[in-house]
Amino acid sequence: MNLNQSTTIPSGKDIKRKWFVIDAAGHTLGRLSSHAASILAGKTNPLYTPYIDMGDHVVVINAEKIQLTGMKGAQKLYRRYTGFPGGLREESYVKLLARRPEAILEQSIKGMLPKSKLGRQMATKLKVYKGADHPHYAQQPIPLEMHRTGKPASQHKKQEHAKQPA
Numbered sequence: 001m002n003l004n005q006s007t008t009i010p011s012g013k014d015i016k017r018k019w020f021v022i023d024a025a026g027h028t029l030g031r032l033s034s035h036a037a038s039i040l041a042g043k044t045n046p047l048y049t050p051y052i053d054m055g056d057h058v059v060v061i062n063a064e065k066i067q068l069t070g071m072k073g074a075q076k077l078y079r080r081y082t083g084f085p086g087g088l089r090e091e092s093y094v095k096l097l098a099r100r101p102e103a104i105l106e107q108s109i110k111g112m113l114p115k116s117k118l119g120r121q122m123a124t125k126l127k128v129y130k131g132a133d134h135p136h137y138a139q140q141p142i143p144l145e146m147h148r149t150g151k152p153a154s155q156h157k158k159q160e161h162a163k164q165p166a
Contacts, residue, residue, distance in 0.1 A: 010047045010054070017125075018056040019141035021134070025065035027146060029108055035146060036060065037112035040122045053118060057125045058109075059134050059141055064101040068093065078107070102128040 020039060024032055038044060042054025068076065076093035096104055105128045113119040127136065145153035 008047075010049055010052060012052050015052075015054060019059065019136060019139040020056060020144045021059045021061060021136075021141040022144050022146065023062055023132075024060050024105065025062040027066060029066050029068055029104070032060075032066065032146065033105065033108040033112055036109050036126070039144075040109070040125055041113060042122075051118070053121050055122050055125055057136075057139070057141075058127070059136050060105055060109075060126070060128045061132050061134055063105050063128050063130055064097065066097075066101070066105060078104075101130055 022032065022036060036058045039058050040055040042048050042052075042056070045054045045056075048054055073093055078091050078093065078096050080089050080091075081087055082089060091099075093104070106126065109126055109128075110119075110123045113122050127134065147153050
């Protein structure tokens with residue numbers, strides 16, 4: 001038994017960052033975004049510290065195959081401001097999906113990160129691509145399978161076994 005218990009504070013220098021690939025095909029926008037944001041923030045890391053960027057890199061592929069539930073696809077609007085008077089621009093979800101599907105996922109995931117220098121630093125580790133190819137094969141990214149509920153598939157399987165009666 002260790003009588004000298006102490007809390008270790010991790011340093012930002014010795015963080016081993018992993019690379020994960022998430023396939024967005026058939027997944028719901030919000031569920032995928034919240035899971036990706038928690039990985040970027042480092043909340044899946046056992047050494048998580050709120051004031052240190054402990055997150056891993058996330059590569060999202062097949063951004064054009066993301067889904068929305070209900071009637072949101074027809075109703076959702078994306079607004080941006082050009083910086084000039086009268087420069088408010090609106091674009092529907094359907095048009096933005098056809099023109100630039102990466103922007104939809106980037107905005108959604110970045111909106112779930114902290115609004116500070118630290119959040120902007122976390123957002124730099126997000127890479128979103130339109131097709132199934134990405135240029136990050138040299139980093140040997142780990143494919144991250146997700147269940148339709150938004151949880152990692154490995155975590156969901158553990159909960160299913162716990163719910164089944166003996």
